[in-house]
Amino acid sequence: MTFDVEQVDSVLRTTRAVRRRLDLERPVPDEIILQCIDLAEQAPSGANIASRRWLVIRDVEVKAKVAELYRMAGGANIIQAAQQLKGTGSHREHTAASSAYLAQNMERVPALVIPTIWGEHDGSGCPGLFDSVIQSAWSFCLALRARGLGTAWTTMIFGKREELIDILGIPKGVTPIVLLPVAWTIGTDFKPTARRPAAQITWFDHWGHTNAQPYHGDILASQPGVTVEVNVEAPQQRLWDLISDVTLPARFSDEFQGAEWLDGDGARFVGRNRIGDRQWETTSHVVACEAPRLFAWNVSDAEQPSAQWRFELDRVGDSTRLRQCMTMGPGLSGTTRAMQQDPDNARQILAARRATLRRNMELTIQGIKQLAESEK
Secondary structure, eight states, X not given: OOOOHHHHHHHHHHOOBOSTTBOSSSOOOHHHXXXXXXXXXXXXXXXXXXXXXXXXXXXXXXXXXXXXXXXXXXXXXXXHHHHHHTTSOOTTHHHHHHHHHHHHHGGGSSEEEEEEEESOOOSSOOSSSGGGTHHHHHHHHHHHHHTTEEBOOBOGGGGGHHHHHHHHTOOTTEEEOOBEEEEEBSOSOOOOOOXXXXXXXXXXXXXXXXXXXXXXXXXXXXXXXXXXXXXXXXXXXXXXXXXXXXXXXXXXXXXXXXXXXXXXXXXXXXXXXXXXXXXXXXXXXXXXXXXXXXXXXXXXXXXXXXXXEEEEEEEETTEEEEEEEEEEOSSOOHHHHHHXXXXXXXXXXXXXXXXXXXXXXXXXXXXXXXXXXXXX
């Protein structure tokens, strides 16, 4: 059988959390829900044990009780937060308004679907419970999308788990996993959202080891690198002031000894480095300065750098995630020259360099974290 990969990929790319675009007036036939559950049940499960059970809620009174419980579990707080954020231009305004809409209208959704599974999680990490139902529930979401319906993955209500179990008559020993409000969507023109490229969040063989390019047998051509990251309890702007100071890493790193700006234009700086008795200097070119989230520079040559470095900042709730990333090449560096000259030991040379880089990068981000958090 030949699949239309583009259509399959389109479903995967555009299955979004749908809230404000749920059609609250158009009925959803049982046949479609059951079709989607049949498809979802094809998902793998631990030991191939058929332990999933699906609860579809249509009764108006039951939906009203579930909706009220949802608001008690946190939906009311979301509604209040959305009202406070309205018109502020905050990055959370859109998401808060969407979540509030669902909380206000949960009982009007044509069907509420709750995948459950026989079993209670004991914290053992053994397969057979959540790892036997999550993939099935997501297959259900994809099947809905392919048919013009949508849903949103919601788990807030399980803060009132016992009350929900009582309302729905779920027996002891069965665990509800997620609440999925199901409706036709208003329009089907959903688009992919911005995500990091796979190369930036995929590690090869060791945590934090990256390849900027696919590996096809040539280590250097894959542009190997290292990424380290940490969550910091400090505002993004405070961290931006630190990461955009090119002299700061010298306070924490064993290798990086210091830096000075060149020409006074803020576009190039000279860095001094040292490992043991070996010392060297590099000229770096700032290639991205996007406050308050990205500061990046290329070493030696702006277009054909020997190394590419960057700091990234992302909001994570009330925290900020700090990432430092380094990619070798595509130009030559001392490490890549050594690998070229000794191809039989290229992997060992790379492993040793990565270990040194990672140690110093972790010292740097931990030092920045401590400094940022101490300024509260």
